[in-house]
Structure formats: C-alpha cells, structure tokens
Amino acid sequence: MTATTHHVLILASPDTAQVVHDVLDDLPELFFIQAETTEDALAHIGARSLAFIVMDPSLPDLDAPSVTAGLAGLPQTRMPPVLLITDDHERLDLYDQVPPLLIDHVTRPLDSTLIRAKLLFFSAFFRHRIAMEQSIQELEKVYDRFMEQHQAMLSQISAKKELLVSLSTFINQVHPFVSRIQAATFSLRQAPDLPQRLHPSVTQIRTAGKQMSRTIQNLRRFRNRETAQPDLFTDRNGQIRPGRILFATPFSDEYMIVHHHLNHRIKADLFQAESTDQAMAVAADVRPDLILIHHRLKDGSGLHLLEKLVRLKTRAPLIFTVDGNHTDAGAAAIASGAQAFLILEQTSAVDLADTVQRSLEQAKMTHRVQNAMNRIELISRRDQLTQLLNRSGFNQTLTMEMAKARRYHLPLSIMLAKIDPFKAFNDTFGHKTGDDILTVCAARIKAMVRDEDVVCRFAAEDFAIVLPNTDSDRARILAERIRLHIFEHQMQIGTRLLQLTVSIGTASFKGGTAPDDKDLTLPALVHQAIHALDRAVKQGGNQIQS
Incomplete structure (x- = not known):
C-alpha cells in the first residue's frame, strides 16, 4: 500500500462491494474496506481518513442512523461523503443527518455508469480536500516561520539600536575631549619654555591620547559594521545569494556614490543601466530584488521606465531618485507606483542604507510568500504517486507552450504513452x-527527455509529454527512444520478470507555418494524440503512431 492510498469504506453486501470495486478498478490509489456491522463501521470511521463511504442501510446488522451519528462526530474537514444504496420506496431520512453535498444515493437495480460517475466526483472531492489541507499547512508553516523570524528580528534590532545609540553617544562625547588632549599635548611639546621635568608627563599624556583615539576608531568601525544588515536571499535551488539591486541612472559618478554608501552596509550586488531599454534588459537578465530609478535617463524620463515596470507587475520594490530641483518628479513617481523617492544630495549614507535595507526586507518577504504560493500551486497540480504534473498541470503547461509557439512561430509536439498490459x-x-x-x-520517461520538456500523468496508466520547439520528426525519434528504454527494462515481481511495453501517440503543431495550424486548437491537438494512441493500442501495442 503506497503513501498515496485512499481508503474507501463499503458498508454493503459482497455483491454490491464487487460492483463498486469493478467500476473503480482503474483507480489504483483506492483501497477498499468492506464491513457489514455497525461496530465494524464505526471502528473504521474512527481509525482513518476515508475518501468516501458506500452504504446500504438495508443490511440486517447495520444501524444506519448510528453510522451517520458517528460521522457527525468527526471534524467537518474529515467527514467523508456518503453514497446510499436504496430502493425506490425508501424514505431518505439520512439526508437530514449529513451536511449537503456530502450525501447522495443510487437506487436498485444498480447502474454501473451512474455509480461510477457519482463516486468519481467523491474521489475528486477528496483529492482536492487533501490538496487544500496541504496548502493550509504550507501557509501555516510560512506564517509561523515568518512570525518567529519577525519577533527575533525585532528583538535583535531593539538590542542593537540600544547598543549603537549608547556607542554613538559615547563616541560623540569622548572624541572632542580626546582631540583637545592631543592638540594641547602637541602645543606643549612645541613650547620652547616647557620645563624639562614635564616632558615625560606630557609624553605619557600624548601616548594615552593616541591610544584613546585608536580605541574610538575601533569603536567606529564596530558601529559601522553592526549598522550593516545582511540581506541574503534564497534562489530556486535553495542556495543562499546576496540581494540584487538595479540602479537605472546615466551618471556614473552618482552610481559610484551609491555603490560606496551601500558597500559594507548591505550585502547586495549593484547593477547599472543608463537607459530604459538597457534597464529592461538587465531586469529580465538578473531579476533584481530592488530597483532604483533616476528621474533622468539617456533615452528620456525615468517615469517612463517606472510606468513600464508597474505595468509588467514587477515584484521588486521601486525607489525613485531625484535632485533638489525636481521633487515634483518624486511626487509623480509615488502616484505612478514607486514605493518611495529620495533626494540623493540630501540623503545621508545611513539614511540611504536604511531605505534600501527596508526595501530588501520587503522584497525577501515577497519572495517567501511567492515561493509558498508556488508550492501550494504545485501541490494542486502534482500527481501524488509519480510526483509528475497531473492532468490540470498538463493543460496549463500546454496552453502556455502553445501560445508561445504561435507567437514565435515555433514547432510544438505532444506525446501520449500508455502502459500496454x-x-x-x-x-x-x-x-x-x-x-x-x-x-x-x-x-x-523523465530520464529520456530534456530539461525543458514536461512529463505529466495524463490518466490512470497514461503519460503525456509536452515537447516545446520540437517538430513531428524529432518527436517520433524521442518516442522510439522512450519505447525502447521501457521495453529494455524488466521488473522482478517475486520470482517472475515482467516485460513492460508502451504504446505511444504523437501530434505536432508547426508554429503557424502550415495552413492547418491556423485553426488548430489545443483540444484538437490533444485529440490528435489520443486518436494516434488509440491506433497504436488497437494494432497490438508496443509501437508509435502519429
């Protein structure tokens, strides 16, 4: 039994249980449990999470109201849907004891098609509920981690601020005194009428002043080092990286000043772009976590770049920089979507670092939330057994790749593979x-495809492969490699060796260059592959059809 097994409780006669088993035989994730007494039914209900229940209230040893009362005692999120097996003349009083949408019925004589349709709905409902629970757990983990980090950061910031304030106060109070001591001792040593007997004392005082001056310098270095905040991000592979900042400005001296102010204070790589076009290219290439935009660029106003980035829904915070004569441009930038604007000649190095620091913290939180949302979406699109994308993931991927193929006139192929026996x-x-x-x-199959190809579980024993920028000839070559790769593998089951074979159907889109491509829709492309697969199966399997 795999980790993806879904338990189904059948409270019915062996004949009815066999009917249910037969109509759902193509769903390997379902594990059927049969019981015919109230005691056994309640034991199974309390012991495990159930995908759904099939119940025949007419069983002699089954008290249906007691079973539904046991279901009512479960948390709302764990209550499985119930399919009742009834006669035409029976009153369905049990409907009042189970929440709406969690109960349905079929009448005798049993219609296999109808039973299958209703139970497939229940099964899909259970899978979506599992995906939702996993999504909620993922969000709760992200929230808890965020709150822990937030509280720890607040405590550290508070303690550090108190330390830095005390340190700055001490430096500000002591430094003038030390400077006066050094100046006074220097003047005394230069005085021609200084008695010889005072020379050693003046020298000692001067030496002590130098030592205090060095101590103050060390304290300043410590203060500056502690003011610097580590702003590290995590990439898609889980590797730690510094932040990335894009500064769009045509002025190299201004770029160097900002670089100097941020160096040793912020752990980030700074990139320069001098025009709107160059900034868009750099943004697409390095994916910055923060973007600074000067109000004047080589090819026009920085507001134009700002508006383009806002229209593209750039997740990076946007900070506008102006000089003292163009503060109105800063107000316009805020109205257009900038997070803040700075008058650089009036902004100290500490203020600049603080603004960048806060913006990078915001960017990090945005990254974490987006990563969590991506994981949630992946859960809903992922087949639990094979860890491949499911049918929904296949449809989304194919929609995206077909739009790209039409736009750039690129070929696109898909492949459907069925395990024959x-x-x-x-x-x-x-x-x-x-x-x-x-x-x-x-x-x-995954071992045979490229990184850009997408393998999905299309149906119970069917796999689908989306092949971007692949024409029909290359698709058939890959299909043959996959067929041979599976055919060459034998699985040992006990003392027996199983010979695995697959039938494969392919369909291709020529990127709009062929007359038939203009009217070719996504469903039509999938239907072509399905028909090709059906021909391969009908002709004996272990072959490829297009």
Whole structure:
C-alpha cells in the first residue's frame, strides 16, 4: 500500500462491494474496506481518513442512523461523503443527518455508469480536500516561520539600536575631549619654555591620547559594521545569494556614490543601466530584488521606465531618485507606483542604507510568500504517486507552450504513452505492483527527455509529454527512444520478470507555418494524440503512431 492510498469504506453486501470495486478498478490509489456491522463501521470511521463511504442501510446488522451519528462526530474537514444504496420506496431520512453535498444515493437495480460517475466526483472531492489541507499547512508553516523570524528580528534590532545609540553617544562625547588632549599635548611639546621635568608627563599624556583615539576608531568601525544588515536571499535551488539591486541612472559618478554608501552596509550586488531599454534588459537578465530609478535617463524620463515596470507587475520594490530641483518628479513617481523617492544630495549614507535595507526586507518577504504560493500551486497540480504534473498541470503547461509557439512561430509536439498490459498487471499482481510499474515508467520517461520538456500523468496508466520547439520528426525519434528504454527494462515481481511495453501517440503543431495550424486548437491537438494512441493500442501495442 503506497503513501498515496485512499481508503474507501463499503458498508454493503459482497455483491454490491464487487460492483463498486469493478467500476473503480482503474483507480489504483483506492483501497477498499468492506464491513457489514455497525461496530465494524464505526471502528473504521474512527481509525482513518476515508475518501468516501458506500452504504446500504438495508443490511440486517447495520444501524444506519448510528453510522451517520458517528460521522457527525468527526471534524467537518474529515467527514467523508456518503453514497446510499436504496430502493425506490425508501424514505431518505439520512439526508437530514449529513451536511449537503456530502450525501447522495443510487437506487436498485444498480447502474454501473451512474455509480461510477457519482463516486468519481467523491474521489475528486477528496483529492482536492487533501490538496487544500496541504496548502493550509504550507501557509501555516510560512506564517509561523515568518512570525518567529519577525519577533527575533525585532528583538535583535531593539538590542542593537540600544547598543549603537549608547556607542554613538559615547563616541560623540569622548572624541572632542580626546582631540583637545592631543592638540594641547602637541602645543606643549612645541613650547620652547616647557620645563624639562614635564616632558615625560606630557609624553605619557600624548601616548594615552593616541591610544584613546585608536580605541574610538575601533569603536567606529564596530558601529559601522553592526549598522550593516545582511540581506541574503534564497534562489530556486535553495542556495543562499546576496540581494540584487538595479540602479537605472546615466551618471556614473552618482552610481559610484551609491555603490560606496551601500558597500559594507548591505550585502547586495549593484547593477547599472543608463537607459530604459538597457534597464529592461538587465531586469529580465538578473531579476533584481530592488530597483532604483533616476528621474533622468539617456533615452528620456525615468517615469517612463517606472510606468513600464508597474505595468509588467514587477515584484521588486521601486525607489525613485531625484535632485533638489525636481521633487515634483518624486511626487509623480509615488502616484505612478514607486514605493518611495529620495533626494540623493540630501540623503545621508545611513539614511540611504536604511531605505534600501527596508526595501530588501520587503522584497525577501515577497519572495517567501511567492515561493509558498508556488508550492501550494504545485501541490494542486502534482500527481501524488509519480510526483509528475497531473492532468490540470498538463493543460496549463500546454496552453502556455502553445501560445508561445504561435507567437514565435515555433514547432510544438505532444506525446501520449500508455502502459500496454497495465490492467492485466493490476488484476494479476495487485495495486501495489501497479503503483510500482507507474513509478518506474515515470522515472524512465523523465530520464529520456530534456530539461525543458514536461512529463505529466495524463490518466490512470497514461503519460503525456509536452515537447516545446520540437517538430513531428524529432518527436517520433524521442518516442522510439522512450519505447525502447521501457521495453529494455524488466521488473522482478517475486520470482517472475515482467516485460513492460508502451504504446505511444504523437501530434505536432508547426508554429503557424502550415495552413492547418491556423485553426488548430489545443483540444484538437490533444485529440490528435489520443486518436494516434488509440491506433497504436488497437494494432497490438508496443509501437508509435502519429
């Protein structure tokens, strides 16, 4: 039994249980549990999370109201939907004891198609509920981590501020006194009428003044070093990296001043762009965490660049810089979407570093929230068994790649691969073996494709592969490699070796260069691949059709 097994409780006769098992036989993730007594039913309900329940209230040893009362005692998020098996003349009083949408019924004689449709809905409902619970857990983890870091940061900032204030006060009070001592001792040593007996004392005082001066310099270095805040980000591979700041300004001296002010205070790489076009190119290349924009650029106003970045929904905070004669441009920048504006000649190094620091902290939080949202979306689009994208993920990926192929006139191909005797393997060796076959085939397919290709689980034993910038000939070559790669692998089940084969159907889009491409829609492309796969299966399997 795999980690993705979904338990189904059948409170019905063996014949009814067999009907349910037969209509859902192509869903290997379902594990069926049968019970015919109230005691057994309540034990199973309390012991595990159930995908759904099929219940025949007419069973002699089953008290249906007691079962529904047991369900009512579960948390709302754990209550499984119930499908009742009833006769036409029976009153469905149980509907009043189960929340709406969590109960349905079918009547005798049983219609396999109707039962399958209703239970497929329940199964999909359960999968979405699991995905939602995982999403909520992910958000709670992010929130808890954020609050812990926020509280720790507040405590550190508070303690550090108190230390730095005390240190600055001490330096400000002591430094003038030390300077006067050094000046006085220097004057005394230069005086021609200074008695010889006072020379050693003056020298000692002067030496002590030098030592105090060095101590103050060291304290200043410590203060400056502590003022610097580490602003480290995590990339897609989990590696720590410094922040990235883009400064769009045509003035090299201004860029060097900002670089000097931020150096040793902020852990970030600074990039310069002198025009709007260059800034857009650098932004696309380095993906900055913060963007500074001067109000004048080589090819026009910085407001134009700001407006373009806002229209593109850039996540990086935007800070506008102006000189003292153009503060009105700063107000216009705020109205256009800038986070803040700075008058550089009136901004100290500490103020500049503080503003950049706060903006990078905001960018880091935005990154974390976006990463969490990406993980949540990935959960909803990921097949739990194979860890491939599911049918929904396939549709989203194909929609995006087809739009790209049309825009840039690039070829695009898709491939559908079916494990040929999968149902026979499932029936003979059980669902556990079926799961193992699926994971093995998924891994061997992924091993044969490029990084830009996307492998998905399309159906129970079907895989789909999206092949960007791939024409029909190259798609068939890859399909043959995949077919051979799986055919060459034998799975050992006990003392037997299973020979795995796949049938593959391909379909291609020529990037709008062919007459037929103009009216080719995404569903039509998928249907072409499905028809090609059906031909490969009908002709004996272990082959490729286009």
